[in-house]
Amino acid sequence: MKITGLETIVIQLPGRASYTWRSLQVPIGHYVILKVTTDEGIVGLGEAPAILSWGGEHGRYFGEDPGIVCYLIREYFTPRLLGADPFAIRALFPRMDADIRGYPYTKAMIESALLDIQGQSLGVPVHQLLGGALRDKIPLCHSVGIAPPDDAAKEAAQVVEDGIGWLQIKVPSEPAEDLAIVKAIRRAVGDEIRIFPDLNRGYKAVKTAVNSIKAMQQEAGIMAVEQPVEGIEAMAAVCRAVDIPVIVDEGCWTPQDAIEIVKRGSADVLSIYYTKSGGLIRSMEIGTIGRAAGLQVNVNGSLEGGVGNAANLHLSAALEGDVLPGVITVNTLAGREQTKVGGVFYTDDVITEPFAYHDGCLQVPQGPGLGIELDPKKIEKYRVD
Numbered sequence: 001m002k003i004t005g006l007e008t009i010v011i012q013l014p015g016r017a018s019y020t021w022r023s024l025q026v027p028i029g030h031y032v033i034l035k036v037t038t039d040e041g042i043v044g045l046g047e048a049p050a051i052l053s054w055g056g057e058h059g060r061y062f063g064e065d066p067g068i069v070c071y072l073i074r075e076y077f078t079p080r081l082l083g084a085d086p087f088a089i090r091a092l093f094p095r096m097d098a099d100i101r102g103y104p105y106t107k108a109m110i111e112s113a114l115l116d117i118q119g120q121s122l123g124v125p126v127h128q129l130l131g132g133a134l135r136d137k138i139p140l141c142h143s144v145g146i147a148p149p150d151d152a153a154k155e156a157a158q159v160v161e162d163g164i165g166w167l168q169i170k171v172p173s174e175p176a177e178d179l180a181i182v183k184a185i186r187r188a189v190g191d192e193i194r195i196f197p198d199l200n201r202g203y204k205a206v207k208t209a210v211n212s213i214k215a216m217q218q219e220a221g222i223m224a225v226e227q228p229v230e231g232i233e234a235m236a237a238v239c240r241a242v243d244i245p246v247i248v249d250e251g252c253w254t255p256q257d258a259i260e261i262v263k264r265g266s267a268d269v270l271s272i273y274y275t276k277s278g279g280l281i282r283s284m285e286i287g288t289i290g291r292a293a294g295l296q297v298n299v300n301g302s303l304e305g306g307v308g309n310a311a312n313l314h315l316s317a318a319l320e321g322d323v324l325p326g327v328i329t330v331n332t333l334a335g336r337e338q339t340k341v342g343g344v345f346y347t348d349d350v351i352t353e354p355f356a357y358h359d360g361c362l363q364v365p366q367g368p369g370l371g372i373e374l375d376p377k378k379i380e381k382y383r384v385d
């Protein structure tokens with residue numbers, strides 16, 4: 001089989017409500033869909049939820065947005081991939097990495113499309129290509145965006161009503177405000193719901209972080225904390241000083257990052273995205289490092305649309321070890337809502353069938369490849385470029 005074309009489609013999904021995190025500077029849902037065509041008529045799909053203000057610690061890893069993704073596909077990746085065998089991922093990607101440094105979101109989008117093609121060609125779901133599924137439903141965590149305490153608490157209560165039992169709380173990294181938000185949420189949802197703040201690197205000093213985390217643990221029962229500070233040494237210092245799990249997100253992009261994190265003891269949980277590492281195969285490598293080191297993992301992302309979330313679900317299904325609930329969107333089609341607020345960041349999507357939601361979990365797609373199809377009418381409606 002040979003690759004015969006790459007087509008990018010830029011979409012803007014309609015938001016359910018305003019949503020933000022500490023360092024986010026653009027609206028979510030402005031993402032790129034890739035269609036890779038082949039001489040056998042099979043079309044593979046990928047999504048790059050590329051956000052220009054998103055990156056790693058201390059300026060490591062950065063710089064993708066829809067315009068850049070499309071430019072790279074047109075100018076660099078299309079000439080390299082035309083005529084290539086979509087089954088040759090392991091041979092193609094090191095060559096692309098040598099020619100075009102970085103841009104993991106663009107590469108992850110390409111890899112997703114190639115795995116989709118492989119799965120369709122073989123008649124197996126993508127998780128089968130990753131070694132097989134260990135679970136057929138994925139428990140979800142909902143991300144509450146930065147909001148005043150009362151608004152955040154109201155949203156949290158609605159999410160719990162929808163059946164989701166884990167909440168990631170985006171907070172502004174001002175200790176008094178952070179505490180007020182998590183306390184309001186704890187009051188609204190009761191003691192059983194698992195809540196943890198995501199600081200997105202926000203605390204400037206380790207001591208501020210440690211004091212704030214301890215206060216939130218004592219007064220609001222937070223069960224973990226995500227990326228409280230920036231840098232592997234600072235994260236390790238926080239890790240040593242608190243007794244709840246510390247999740248690393250901005251600090252963990254590549255398998256090499258994961259090895260460093262393990263060596264320095266700078267996290268207890270690795271947040272894995274199919275995008276940060278440049279694809280599902282390297283994401284699986286990070287999962288293996290985590291499992292081997294006795295760390296937990298979770299699958300998160302950038303609040304993907306349906307195409308990206310198919311990748312998230314296949315990855316979540318195939319990862320070994322202790323996989324905690326991750327922030328994965330409940331992709332919603334207008335008129336076919338499965339939850340009111342829980343997991344819903346967009347009011348519509350570009351896939352034809354939503355992933356089935358039940359009891360705080362999404363079902364892993366079982367069809368060949370990613371197991372999804374694009375809805376041409378929705379593409380027309382939400383296409384911006």
Ligand SMILES: [Mg+2]
Nearest residue numbers: 198226227249
């Ligand atoms: Mg995060």
